Amino acid sequence: MEFNEIIKAIGRKPYYQDDAVVIYHADCRDILPLIPDKSIDLVLTDPPYNVGLDYCNGDNNDKYKEWSSAWFAITPKPIVLTPGMVNLSMWFSIANPTWVIAWCKPNQCSPSALGGFNTWEPLLVYGHINKHIGSDSIIYSISTNQQDTGDHPCPKYQPAWSKILIMISKPSDLILDPFLGSGTTAYCAKKLGRKCIGIEIEEKYCEIAAKRCSQTVMNLEIPPVENAKQESLL
Secondary structure (H helix, E strand, O other), X not given: OOHHXXXXXXXXXXXXXXXXXXXXXXXXXXXXXXXXXOOOXXXXXXXXXXXXXXXXOOOOHHHHHHHHHHHHHOOOOOEEEOOOHHHHHHHHXXXXXXXXXXXXXXXXXXXXXXXXXXXXXXXXXXXXXXXXXXXXXXXXXXXXXXXXXXXXXXXXXXXXXXXXXXXXXXXXXXXXXXXXXXXXXXXXXXXXXXXXXXXXXXXXXXXXXXXXXXXXXOOOOOOOHHHHHHHHHO
């Protein structure tokens, strides 16, 4: 199904649209049921981690699980999502993942329950990714030097997110991110020659994402050489 046909079938006016990216300002639970069956190749998303979320009733674990289960049930597969370490057990109780990819971050200094530092992040895989993946881990340090992401509290580091996208998707794939935030998934997908549909409930982040995507040019910024050997094995 062609990209424009999918957008037409969804039938909602996009907040932003170009040849590679479409952004909807909406609750993802309103848009996901409208997406034609089997039209999405991969969902890559970093959902909210249950911190001050009015639309899932705040810091209430039961409500957060109920909300997470609701959007997960109507999201096309395969899905690759970042659950956050504190929510890992909850996600396993919602559905057992097909596999877990480890994003190792040698310079991360978040505290762990072991008394030291948490230097990796799980990416839960649900469903079958239509690509051979040679390794189930990626080593990529993070940086707080983010550009054009506004006041978003937790934007994903763009070079690392690009690397993950290369790892788990093909250039012809249509990517969906139901929690687009400041637009990193769409920004990276466009720069890597993929197409992307993004959904974001906060209009201020839709504006940031649209601005980033409108300024994207197709000269791919290759992530540093440190992972070049690994990429050749994927």
